[in-house]
Amino acid sequence: MSFDLLIDNLAEIIGVVLAIGYLLLAVRQIIWCWLAWILSSLLYLYVMFNAGLYMEAALQIFYVAMGFYGWMQWRKGGTEDHLVVRRWGLGNHLFAVSVILILTLLSGEVLSNYTTAAMPFMDALTTWGAIVTTYMVAKKLIENWIYWFVIDSISIYLFVSRELYFTAVLFFVYLFIIIIGYRSWKQMELVQSESSN
Numbered sequence: 512m513s514f515d516l517l518i519d520n521l522a523e524i525i526g527v528v529l530a531i532g533y534l535l536l537a538v539r540q541i542i543w544c545w546l547a548w549i550l551s552s553l554l555y556l557y558v559m560f561n562a563g564l565y566m567e568a569a570l571q572i573f574y575v576a577m578g579f580y581g582w583m584q585w586r587k588g589g590t591e592d593h594l595v596v597r598r599w600g601l602g603n604h605l606f607a608v609s610v611i612l613i614l615t616l617l618s619g620e621v622l623s624n625y626t627t628a629a630m631p632f633m634d635a636l637t638t639w640g641a642i643v644t645t646y647m648v649a650k651k652l653i654e655n656w657i658y659w660f661v662i663d664s665i666s667i668y669l670f671v672s673r674e675l676y677f678t679a680v681l682f683f684v685y686l687f688i689i690i691i692g693y694r695s696w697k698q699m700e701l702v703q704s705e706s707s708n
Contacts, residue, residue, distance in 0.1 A: 519557075519558065519561055520677070522554045522557050522558050523554075523555075523558045523675065523677045523678060524677055525554055526551045526554035526555045526558060526678075527551075527677050527678060527680075527681040529547045529548075529550050529551035529554070530547070530548075530551040530555075530681055531681065531684065531688075532544075532547040532551075533545075533547040533548040533551060534685060534688045534689075534692070535688065537648065537692065538688065538691055538692040538695050538696075539695070540585075540696075540699070542582065542585045542586065544581075545578045545579070545581045545582040545585065546578075546582075548574065548577075548578040548581070549574075549575050549578035549579070552571045552572075552574035552575045552578060553571070553575060555567075555568075555571045555574075555678075556568055556571035556572065556575075558675070558678070559571060562629070562673045562674075562675055563627065563628060563629040563673065564628070564629060564630075564634050564669070564673060565622065565626060565628045565634070566618065566622065566628065566631075566634040566635050566637075566638040567634055567637070567638055567669075569638070570638045570641055570642065573642055573645070574641075574645065577645045577646070577649060580649055581645075581648065581649040584649045584650070584651075585649075595651065595703050596651050596652075596653050596696050596699045596700040596703060597650075597651060597652060597653070597700075598652065598653055598654060598700075599647075599652055599654055604654070607643050610639070610643065611636070611639045611640050611643055614635070614639040615632060615635045615636045615639050616632075616635075618631075618635040618638075618639070619631045619632035619634075619635040619636075622634065622635065629672070629673055630669060630672060630673075633665065633668075633669050634669065636665065637662055637665055637666045637669060640658065640661070640662040640665075641662055643658065644658040644659055644662060651696075653693070653696045653697065653700055656689050656690075656692050656693035656696065657693070659685070659689050660686060660689045660690075663682045663685045663686055663689065664686065666679075666682045667679050667682045667683055670682060
């Protein structure tokens with residue numbers, strides 16, 4: 512095994528561990544999830560760029576910024592206007608999905624014509640989907656878990672195709688944690704609803 516391959520594998524493995532830490536902490540709504548998110552994203556910036564997944568690499572820069580945004584949003588927890596688990600209406604979802612699809616087509620076309628990106632349209636779809644869903648997490652929208660389930664299911668195929676097997680396994684594990692997360696946030700939503708009545 513070459514030194515470069517060893518570094519690539521090590522970065523991916525540490526990124527996986529931090530990503531699992533993020534999700535487990537997010538399920539429990541523990542603010543330290545955002546620190547794990549930021550560190551994992553920095554490692555995955557390196558991993559995805561080396562794998563030729565340029566949209567996924569760019570996504571990691573966004574993730575770092577959103578990690579700080581999420582941290583600041585969740586810090587409001589002790590104030591009067593703290594964030595509670597809430598939902599979007601159908602119109603918001605139609606708008607979000609439309610934005611994801613339009614941006615996927617536009618950036619997929621650019622990537623396929625002007626770069627050597629691997630699987631440009633699928634890379635773009637998972638990236639734009641993740642951007643919208645990350646915003647939903649920061650706003651504590653319960654449907655984020657459903658969006659993540661779809662995105663992560665597609666991502667498993669994407670990562671296997673690029674021989675990022677540790678990351679593919681991570682995203683497979685994510686599917687189970689996502690179900691737990693949805694149930695946990697649903698329970699919190701019910702508690703909030705009862706306490707407001």
